[in-house]
Amino acid sequence: MSLSPATAAPLRAIEPAPGATRPIVEVRSVSKTYPGGVEALSGISLDFPEGKLTTLLGPSGCGKTTLLKIIAGLIPHSGGQVLVDGREVTGPGPERAFVFQDFALMPWASVMRNVAFGLELRGVARSQREAVAERHIARVGLKGFEQKFPHELSGGMRQRVGLARALAVDAKVVLMDEPFSAVDEQTRRKFQEELLELVANEGKSFIFVTHSIEEAVYVSDRIALLSRRPSRVSAIIEPKIVRGGDPEKIRRDSAYLDVVEDIWQQLKHYLD
Amino acid sequence: MQTSELAPALPALRQTPARNWRDLAIHPLVLRLVSFSIALALWEYAGRIPLSPAFPTFLETLAGLGSLIADGSLFKAFMITLHPLVIGLAISVVLGVGLGVLMGLHQPSEWLIAPLFIIAQAAPLAALIPILTFAYGIGLTAKIMTVCIMAMPVIVLNTLGAVRNTPQSLLEMSRSFLATRSQCIRLVILPAASPMIFAGLRLGCAAAFIGVILAELLITPTGIGDLISYNQSVADYPKMYAAILSIILFSVLFIEALERIEHTLFRPETRA
Amino acid sequence: MVISGFRLPMAAALLIWMVIWEIAGHTDAGFILPPLSRIVWRVIEIVPTPSFLDALLITGRSFLLGNVIAIGVGVPLGMVMGRSIIADRLLLPWVNLFLSAPLSALVPVIMVLFGLGETTIVLTVVLFSVWIIVLNTRAGVRGISLSLVEMARSFGASRWQAFSRIYLWAALPEILAGIRLGMIRAVKGVVIGQLLVSVVGFGTLFEIYQSHFLMEHFWALLLVLFAFAFTLNEGLARLERSVGYYAASR
Known part of the structure; x- marks a missing residue:
């Protein structure tokens, strides 16, 4: 990982609101053109505040997953710069952990081994990594399932394993690519409530990709609306919803409903 | 219907x-x-x-089998037949899986070598047996080579396909958790490929049995091939059928046993 | 493979191997492996001879007849097994057994029962190809999506309509794949049968060339056979893709 010293001027397209914490991830005029000429992203600039959950929201195929994977260092960008904690991204790094849409669990490995996989790759001794994994398995509510295999779990439980794996490596930034899209609606709501709690208690920064407006408004501190391909940031929305207390109340909160309606009005014209 | x-x-x-x-x-x-x-x-x-x-009737054949077992000729024949089979199969497995993995991971070698095996897979390679006899004489070597040319193509191509078909999301997952190239191969690619590699080994085994019998019938009558062609020539049909029945049963059990071994040693998730 | 932006097709690799073959043919190995160029000349020389054409006719006839029988038996049998659980449980063990059994050991049985003639070759072809056709057809019929079946019923399709408009098409990609794999096995079967019988079709030629050490002739024959097998495989795979274009989105 190459360090990029302070030569980079604070070139921000969108200034953070005064009093906000400093951005943990900075995306500076990042563009991505796939071989063959498809332009997925064109000069996106975006800040992700520390300790918050920021959502990339947009119509399907708008490049939100592409941007997330560029931040993760999984795919190279064609232009611009991505800084995580002040350092330029050239590939995956230990300060970022990814939660995959299709879970990406190894079917031949137990829940324990899947969760401990990141630590196994870093050469952490078995007893030590299993102790850490055990804690995180319990944290996501899968205590007692340590020796089960992925095919014995429901979709929701599998994503809990994926989440525990990302938490176990203790990264500063957790990147989530439509993590709840493959689970049923009830489980999804449960997940959203737990995610709020996680953001409040873990002190990590989350970057979340979804195409569900309700989900975005419910879980996010900050939402970046992306336009259709080639993608740009069309709006930044900070739902001022009072968290804490009964998570159920939020869904009936008028502020919540207004933001949902507002975003829908903005996204509507992208549909033909 | x-x-x-x-x-x-x-x-x-x-x-x-x-x-x-x-x-x-x-x-x-x-x-x-x-x-x-x-x-x-x-x-x-x-x-x-x-x-x-x-x-002959089934009971006559059974009687023939009884007398072949009683005078020890069946056991002796099996020992002789298994000799080129086991050596040829061992060579094919090691070389075949090795080549398949190499080609799956290294594109230039796939480009160079794979076409040969694609042709070999479709071609009636049994027709090479007379040439092998010219080249290596009528001894063990020609028979081992026969087993190899019959068994290798399917093992190589299955291994190649298996390595190639590693799920993209697992590869991304291992990269995002900072796996090195060798960790990725050992911990993700090979385990993910192993079911299909083993399927190739079973097919290779079946082809090896076809090859060894063919070699024993065409090159020089030895082992089970000798039992078949000798009893055919003296019109002792019950014994001839008994020899055929025994080698068919043996090969089916052999392949079944291979599958059991695969499941107990390499596939913990299928036992849970 | 891509070299400096230029895509080299896989077939180009074969040219390299042909050159290696040619060079090897001019070394001491040339006794066993004559140079490719001479073998190609030999192909041109022997193909028009009556003995070759005769062998080709007999081989082609038994190959085609064997395949027709294998498809005629295999497809209906596979469909019955796909639809009836009892038939499936009765027959599947046998299909699996013959699929992995060393069939070359059974050819002598066909030889003693049906003599050293074309019938034996035809039956060998059937024996090699029919099982994979049965298994693939069965898989195709079993894999028909429940919602397609229910759709046909809810729109009031009769049994015959449901069969001819839904089942057959829904299972067609697997059936075609089975037929392709069956034909590849059939090529191996026809050669193995003729090697063992050795007085029919190419078997006679194999025997003559082998006993007179006519290496170039033998390789010429192999070249023709291998080229035929490869072309057959590629052609059938192409046909499969154009007929079963919807296979991936059922």
């Missing part, structure tokens, strides 16, 4: 009114037993008509 309209497609319908005796009657094990008894009875009946003077 009309008797069980939609039965396989609609499992729910199939299970509703079944009484206990009917459940028992269509139990797979019961039906397998029934199936084998019917086939053996038909064999016995056809032998008694007789269908042809060269078609």
Whole structure:
């Protein structure tokens, strides 16, 4: 990982609101053109505040997953710069952990081994990594399932394993690519409530990709609306919803409903 | 076909009114037993008509098998047949899996080598046996080579396909958790490929048996091939059929055993 | 493979191997492996001879007849097994057994029962190809999606309509794949049968060339056979893709 010293001027397209914490991830005029000429992203600039959950929201195929994977260092960008904690991204790094849409669990490995996989790759001794994994398995509510295999779990439980794996490596930034899209609606709501709690208690920064407006408004501190391909940031929305207390109340909160309606009005014209 | 309209497609319908005796009657094990008894009875009946003077009854064949076992010739023949089979198979497995993995991971070698095996897979390689006899004489070497050319293509191509088909999300997952290239191969690619590699090994085994019998019938009669062609030439048909029956049963059991070994040693998730 | 932006097709690799073959043919190995160029000349020389055409006719006839029988038996049998659970449980063990059994050991049985003639070759072809056709057809019929079946029923399709408009098409990609794999096995079967019988078709030629050490002739024959097998495989795979274009989105 190459360090990029302070030569980079604070070139921000969108200034953070005064009093906000400093951005943990900075995306500076990042563009991505796939071989063959498809332009997925064109000069996106975006800040992700520390300790918050920021959502990339947009119509399907708008490049939100592409941007997330560029931040993760999984795919190279064609232009611009991505800084995580002040350092330029050239590939995956230990300060970022990814939660995959299709879970990406190894079917031949137990829940324990899947969760401990990141630590196994870093050469952490078995007893030590299993102790850490055990804690995180319990944290996501899968205590007692340590020796089960992925095919014995429901979709929701599998994503809990994926989440525990990302938490176990203790990264500063957790990147989530439509993590709840493959689970049923009830489980999804449960997940959203737990995610709020996680953001409040873990002190990590989350970057979340979804195409569900309700989900975005419910879980996010900050939402970046992306336009259709080639993608740009069309709006930044900070739902001022009072968290804490009964998570159920939020869904009936008028502020919540207004933001949902507002975003829908903005996204509507992208549909033909 | 009309008797069980939609039965396989609609499992729910199939299970509703079944009484206990009917459940028992269509139990797979019961039906397998029934199936084998019917086939053996038909064999016995056809032998008694007789269908042809060269078609012994099942009981005669069983008697032939008994006498082959009693005078030790069957055991001796198997030892001789297994010699080129085991050596050839071992060479094919090591070389075949090695080449397949190499090609799966290294594109230039795939480009160079894969076309040969694609042709070999489709071609009737048995026709090479006379050439192998010219090149290596009528001894063990030519027989081992026969086993190798029959067994290798399917092992190589299955391994190549297996390595190539590693799920993209697992590869991304291992990269995002900072796996090195060698960790990725050892911990993700090979385990993910192993079911298909083993399927290739089973097919390779079956082809190896075809090859070794062919070699023993065409190059010089030894082992089981000798038992078959000798008893054919002296018109001792029960013994000839017994020898054939024994090698077919042996190969089926051999491949079955291979599958068991695969499951107990390499596939913990299938035992859970 | 891509070299400096230029895509080299896989077939180009074969040219390299042909050159290696040619060079090897001019070394001491040339006794066993004559140079490719001379073998190609030999192909041109022997193909028009009556003995070759005769062998080709017999081989082609038994190959085609064997395949027709294998498809005619295999496809209906596979469909019955796919639809009836009892037939499936009765027959599947046998299909699996013959699929992995060393069939070359059974050819002598066919030889003693049906003599050293074309019938034996035809039956060998059937024996090699029929099982994979049965298994693939069965898989195709079993894999028909429940919602397609229910759709046909809810729109009031008769049995015959459901069969001819839904089942057959829904299972067609697997059936075609089975037929392709069956034909590849059939090529191996026809060659193995003729090697063992050795007085029919190419078997006679194999025997003559082998006993007179006519290496170039033998390789010429192999070249023709291998080229035929490869072309057959590629052609059938192409046909499969154009007929079963919807296979991936059922």
